[in-house]
Amino acid sequence: xxxxxxxxxxxxxxxxxxxxxxxxxxxxxxxxxxxxxxxxxxxxxxxxxxxxxxxxxxxxxxxxxxxxxxxxxxxxxxxxxxxxxxxxxxxxxxxxxxxxxxxxxxxxxxxxxxxxxxxxxxxxxxxxxxxxxxxxxxxxxxxxxxxxxxxxxxxxxxxxxxxxxxxxxxxxxxxxxxxxxxxxxxxxxxxxxxxxxxxxxxxxxxxxxxxxxxxxxxxxxxxxxxxxxxxxxxxxxxxxxxxxxxxxxxxxxxxxxxxxxxxxxxxxxxxxxxxxxxxxxxxxxxxxxxxxxxxxxxxxxxxxxxxxxxxxxxxxxxxxxxxxxxxxxxxxxxxxxxxxxxxxxxxxxxxxxxxxxxxxxxxxxxxxxxxxxxxxxxxxxxxxxxxxxxxxxxxxxxxxxxxxxxxxxxxxxxxxxxxxxxxxxxxxxxxxxxxxxxxxxxxxxxxxxxxxxxxx
Amino acid sequence: xxxxxxxxxxxxxxxxxxxxxxxxxxxxxxxxxxxxxxxxxxxxxxxxxxxxxxxxxxxxxxxxxxxxxxxxxxxxxxxxxxxxxxxxxxxxxxxxxxxxxxxxxxxxxxxxxxxxxxxxxxxxxxxxxxxxxxxxxxxxxxxxxxxxxxxxxxxxxxxxxxxxxxxxxxxxxxxxxxxxxxxxxxxxxxxxxxxxxxxxxxxxxxxxxxxxxxxxxxxxxxxxxxxxxxxxxxxxxxxxxxxxxxxxxxxxxxxxxxxxxxxxxxxxxxxxxxxxxxxxxxxxxxxxxxxxxxxxxxxxxxxxxxxxxxxxxxxxxxxxxxxxxxxxxxxxxxxxxxxxxxxxxxxxxxxxxxxxxxxxxxxxxxxxxxxxxxxxxxxxxxxxxxxxxxxxxxxxxxxxxxxxxxxxxxxxxxxxxxxxxxxxxxxxxxxxxxxxxxxxxxxxxxxxxxxxxxxx
Numbered sequence: 001x002x003x004x005x006x007x008x009x010x011x012x013x014x015x016x017x018x019x020x021x022x023x024x025x026x027x028x029x030x031x032x033x034x035x036x037x038x039x040x041x042x043x044x045x046x047x048x049x050x051x052x053x054x055x056x057x058x059x060x061x062x063x064x065x066x067x068x069x070x071x072x073x074x075x076x077x078x079x080x081x082x083x084x085x086x087x088x089x090x091x092x093x094x095x096x097x098x099x100x101x102x103x104x105x106x107x108x109x110x111x112x113x114x115x116x117x118x119x120x121x122x123x124x125x126x127x128x129x130x131x132x133x134x135x136x137x138x139x140x141x142x143x144x145x146x147x148x149x150x151x152x153x154x155x156x157x158x159x160x161x162x163x164x165x166x167x168x169x170x171x172x173x174x175x176x177x178x179x180x181x182x183x184x185x186x187x188x189x190x191x192x193x194x195x196x197x198x199x200x201x202x203x204x205x206x207x208x209x210x211x212x213x214x215x216x217x218x219x220x221x222x223x224x225x226x227x228x229x230x231x232x233x234x235x236x237x238x239x240x241x242x243x244x245x246x247x248x249x250x251x252x253x254x255x256x257x258x259x260x261x262x263x264x265x266x267x268x269x270x271x272x273x274x275x276x277x278x279x280x281x282x283x284x285x286x287x288x289x290x291x292x293x294x295x296x297x298x299x300x301x302x303x304x305x306x307x308x309x310x311x312x313x314x315x316x317x318x319x320x321x322x323x324x325x326x327x328x329x330x331x332x333x334x335x336x337x338x339x340x341x342x343x344x345x346x347x348x349x350x351x352x353x354x355x356x357x358x359x360x361x362x363x364x365x366x367x368x369x370x371x372x373x374x375x376x377x378x379x380x381x382x383x384x385x386x387x388x389x390x391x392x393x394x395x396x397x398x399x400x401x402x403x404x405x406x407x408x409x410x411x412x413x414x415x416x417x418x419x420x421x422x423x424x425x426x427x428x429x430x431x432x433x434x435x436x437x438x439x440x441x442x443x444x445x446x447x448x449x450x451x452x453x454x455x456x
Numbered sequence: 457x458x459x460x461x462x463x464x465x466x467x468x469x470x471x472x473x474x475x476x477x478x479x480x481x482x483x484x485x486x487x488x489x490x491x492x493x494x495x496x497x498x499x500x501x502x503x504x505x506x507x508x509x510x511x512x513x514x515x516x517x518x519x520x521x522x523x524x525x526x527x528x529x530x531x532x533x534x535x536x537x538x539x540x541x542x543x544x545x546x547x548x549x550x551x552x553x554x555x556x557x558x559x560x561x562x563x564x565x566x567x568x569x570x571x572x573x574x575x576x577x578x579x580x581x582x583x584x585x586x587x588x589x590x591x592x593x594x595x596x597x598x599x600x601x602x603x604x605x606x607x608x609x610x611x612x613x614x615x616x617x618x619x620x621x622x623x624x625x626x627x628x629x630x631x632x633x634x635x636x637x638x639x640x641x642x643x644x645x646x647x648x649x650x651x652x653x654x655x656x657x658x659x660x661x662x663x664x665x666x667x668x669x670x671x672x673x674x675x676x677x678x679x680x681x682x683x684x685x686x687x688x689x690x691x692x693x694x695x696x697x698x699x700x701x702x703x704x705x706x707x708x709x710x711x712x713x714x715x716x717x718x719x720x721x722x723x724x725x726x727x728x729x730x731x732x733x734x735x736x737x738x739x740x741x742x743x744x745x746x747x748x749x750x751x752x753x754x755x756x757x758x759x760x761x762x763x764x765x766x767x768x769x770x771x772x773x774x775x776x777x778x779x780x781x782x783x784x785x786x787x788x789x790x791x792x793x794x795x796x797x798x799x800x801x802x803x804x805x806x807x808x809x810x811x812x813x814x815x816x817x818x819x820x821x822x823x824x825x826x827x828x829x830x831x832x833x834x835x836x837x838x839x840x841x842x843x844x845x846x847x848x849x850x851x852x853x854x855x856x857x858x859x860x861x862x863x864x865x866x867x868x869x870x871x872x873x874x875x876x877x878x879x880x881x882x883x884x885x886x887x888x889x890x891x892x893x894x895x896x897x898x899x900x901x902x903x904x905x906x907x908x909x910x911x912x
Contacts, residue, residue, distance in 0.1 A: 154491040155488050351807070408807045411885075
């Protein structure tokens with residue numbers, strides 16, 4: 001059958017080109033349910049206050065897994081299961097940084113860093129751009145502590161762009177320090193604004209490079225340190241007790257509502273259950289976890305019987321390895337499990353602005369954008385190409401429709417990977433609106449699908 | 457000259473129908489200035505922390521006036537002046553509420569309430585809708601304390617609509633209580649979410665009605681009280697020492713950059729300098745005050761020479777009388793001062809979403825909406841009809857273009873008129889983006905005007 005004939009056939013069968021008034025009513029009922037009887041906020045409260053920070057392999061991460069499994073069971077969905085995944089184990093331990101003429105400064109080892117093996121002392125050498133180290137004489141850095149002090153550029157309206165533009169200093173700063181014969185890397189935190197909260201986050205070492213420790217300091221302390229360095233030489237003493245241990249078994253936590261027509265085809269909503277080991281992982285990504293579960297709760301509560309199977313996945317280990325996302329995709333491929341679409345929520349529980357479509361398929365993009373009018377009354381206006389999410393990205397192929405929920409990004413990098421990412425930083429209504437937005441998109445995808453996806 | 461001919465003439469003279477690339481660049485530079493060198497946040501810090509709450513007629517309100525005048529002078533604008541305005545004076549005094557079986561509960565007298573003249577004791581009678589009192593037998597309320605317990609409806613996406621839908625219980629609850637022979641009115645606070653922060657706000661008495669006191673309790677306490685009342689009779693003892701004094705002189709605080717072509721025509725930006733007497737008036741409306749000043753600072757800093765006079769007005773007494781707004785409009789009319797446009801910012805310092813045009817003029821609406829494409833990259837997507845602001849509303853006629861800055865509204869009613877409305881509740885970038893959005897709209901209005909406004 002030729003695409004054009006099929007197009008007509010689908011058109012007659014499913015009114016995907018003109019959405020009925022009933023869609024407006026269903027979407028209205030989804031938002032009403034989220035705003036009046038929402039459970040995402042109370043679930044987040046439990047996760048943050050009774051479990052808290054939950055780095056992969058930590059006791060709290062298992063507590064979160066079993067809490068999640070039980071919570072999902074309590075909603076009486078059609079299926080709840082755990083998917084095994086091997087995760088790295090990294091433990092922070094004690095840490096301390098003393099800077100000459102500044103005194104003791106808040107410091108956080110970057111995730112994956114080696115320890116300092118006792119106190120490490122050295123002179124600090126500042127670079128304001130990661131790339132600058134390439135052009136400079138390596139002798140300058142030998143046996144020094146390199147201070148990567150690139151600031152996030154406040155001019156980006158999307159703070160994620162500002163983050164992306166300088167995150168290499170965090171991810172690869174210690175590796176570069178090792179390559180240059182330096183003793184350690186100190187990194188200006190990837191945060192906007194000025195405060196003394198260090199932001200942790202993942203870092204890596206390239207094979208063959210001498211592993212030296214990497215740690216972050218707050219933007220305010222980075223500013224003060226830079227001022228000192230503009231006048232004098234400055235020494236520092238850094239102690240990090242962190243260590244990496246053997247990989248261990250953990251779990252993705254999954255529940256689903258079976259599809260009535262296409263039970264073997266999946267529409268996935270998800271976020272990641274693990275968090276960094278500071279704060280409470282409230283915005284990152286407790287919010288996404290409870291929002292994605294809320295999608296299924298709302299559909300069930302409203303008695304919406306999906307045609308496709310709607311699956312909520314709480315991925316493990318997004319923060320320092322993405323093992324959960326990779327394993328999920330590996331199994332899906334191995335078992336030939338078809339995913340029509342996947343929507344990730346991992347940019348904080350802020351007021352939703354829209355979704356990003358992560359793919360090259362014009363049919364999907366057109367269909368997605370045709371839904372804008374239905375969702376605009378709820379403040380969603382961004383229906384564009386963009387990034388979906390770390391966890392679902394391994395599912396990417398030319399058929400699946402990957403989306404990322406796009407909330408307002410202005411406040412995210414005040415909290416991201418810091419001790420300040422706590423329950424109180426999340427607003428109830430903003431969280432609820434995000435969940436309702438995802439549930440609405442799931443409803444539309446389930447009802448209308450994507451012409452091309454149906455064709456295949 | 458006929459309108460059609462004039463239209464062509466204007467079209468040749470001013471390229472209002474197609475905006476040049478230079479507009480994009482100017483707008484980009486406006487946002488850059490706000491985000492990189494913005495002073496709104498530091499000014500807000502001063503206003504909140506060194507002056508604080510500043511109800512009309514209070515010592516702090518004068519401190520705010522003179523601080524504002526000096527701050528404006530420090531920017532070397534073309535003109536800074538105070539405009540006298542008579543304002544009401546209301547003083548809170550001590551207050552206490554004890555509810556049987558609940559104990560002492562946080563309470564705030566509503567602004568303008570009479571005192572209780574010592575302790576007032578009575579049985580509480582609940583009504584869940586203000587309007588319900590009309591159909592009920594007045595005898596039910598005689599000598600009782602009426603508890604108006606209508607909740608804000610969480611289903612409204614715009615929280616301002618939820619506010620508007622039940623604000624009569626606050627404004628007119630005590631008046632209704634007086635009409636019904638009740639002793640006092642207790643009002644559930646106009647807040648979303650559940651907490652024990654009472655929200656104050658203005659109330660009024662109709663002439664001839666016996667004045668009885670009105671006070672607010674937090675939503676959580678309202679919930680608990682309602683539960684008690686569903687089982688038993690409940691008495692309460694209320695003491696409010698508040699009093700109204702003679703009107704006194706205060707000031708609108710004004711500065712301007714003179715227009716190069718039309719110095720006699722004004723484009724106004726403004727917010728209100730007064731606040732309620734609890735918290736720090738950070739979102740309401742410290743944010744608006746510093747944002748509107750920031751508009752002029754940005755234009756001057758970027759060396760943008762406006763054709764029209766750009767005036768920043770910090771209105772006095774929006775909260776309990778709107779005397780500043782009314783006096784400003786009265787003087788403008790008396791002196792025949794032409795206002796091309798006025799933009800108010802009084803909905804909190806949250807991420808901007810767009811503007812509301814408050815008028816019936818299709819030319820203005822069309823022109824306004826034609827600018828959407830230029831501002832969408834900055835997250836502005838709402839270019840619609842709506843409300844402008846209390847302070848500038850008295851200027852409304854069929855020529856002036858009135859606009860209200862429309863920020864995301866989800867968090868506003870956590871803080872509005874409460875002790876929680878403090879500096880820390882405002883995000884620096886969200887505040888800056890609002891200021892840049894206003895400056896950009898001012899730039900466009902100044903450059904292109906509105907066809908009809910130019911015609912006149």
